Amino acid sequence: MTRIAAEQFVEILRIVSARIDEAREHLAELDGAIGDADHGRTMSEGFAAVVRDAHEAARRGAGAAELLPIAARSFLNAVGATAGPLYAGGFAEAGRRLAGRAALADADLLVLLAGLGEGIARRGRAVPGDKTMMDAYGPAIRAASAAEADGAGVGEALRAAARAAAEGREATRTMIASKGRAARLGTRSLGHVDPGAASAAVVVDALREGYEAVLARRRTDR
Numbered sequence: 001m002t003r004i005a006a007e008q009f010v011e012i013l014r015i016v017s018a019r020i021d022e023a024r025e026h027l028a029e030l031d032g033a034i035g036d037a038d039h040g041r042t043m044s045e046g047f048a049a050v051v052r053d054a055h056e057a058a059r060r061g062a063g064a065a066e067l068l069p070i071a072a073r074s075f076l077n078a079v080g081a082t083a084g085p086l087y088a089g090g091f092a093e094a095g096r097r098l099a100g101r102a103a104l105a106d107a108d109l110l111v112l113l114a115g116l117g118e119g120i121a122r123r124g125r126a127v128p129g130d131k132t133m134m135d136a137y138g139p140a141i142r143a144a145s146a147a148e149a150d151g152a153g154v155g156e157a158l159r160a161a162a163r164a165a166a167e168g169r170e171a172t173r174t175m176i177a178s179k180g181r182a183a184r185l186g187t188r189s190l191g192h193v194d195p196g197a198a199s200a201a202v203v204v205d206a207l208r209e210g211y212e213a214v215l216a217r218r219r220t221d222r
């Protein structure tokens with residue numbers, strides 16, 4: 001079976017980091033409207049640290065799943081803001097679910113997505129409709145499992161997840177924030193997209209893109 005080795009997993013993380021970087025100004029603007037405008041910078045610095053440390057660990061021979069607890073520590077150390085412990089919790093949970101895999105099977109990317117989102121949910125204690133990143137991760141995880149249950153391939157499941165995350169992001173406009181800084185605004189948070197949901201949608205779509213890049217590489221290497 002074809003698998004995703006540690007180096008290829010780093011390439012996927014690199015794509016996530018690049019897309020978050022591209023969204024940096026937009027995320028700062030979204031956070032500026034209902035928070036403290038640091039979300040673009042913190043996400044960008046967090047994923048840059050993840051890629052740097054994951055790359056270094058893979059170079060030293062770490063297995064693919066071993067990169068996840070490393071990513072958790074890197075993100076936490078790089079990011080003091082709320083997103084730090086949330087993503088650290090997400091990466092750590094994904095790492096627990098995939099522990100021992102030297103290389104990932106394609107379907108493990110769906111396990112990764114579910115672990116990331118559910119680890120974040122547990123750490124943040126957010127429920128659906130709280131106008132948080134979970135309003136993108138929750139629908140994404142459910143869409144991926146539904147696609148998988150329907151017999152879809154991993155690529156199709158990730159595309160469904162990315163669409164659901166984008167819809168979830170848009171749905172946060174109609175929600176009143178009840179977590180974090182934005183909660184102080186009460187109904188004045190209405191009409192604004194939650195920056196955490198926006199960055200979550202970027203992450204999910206970048207996982208989809210990263211997997212497609214892995215597939216394209218496989219075709220040319222064959």
Ligand SMILES: [Mg+2]
Nearest residue numbers: 035036038039
């Ligand atoms: Mg902020």
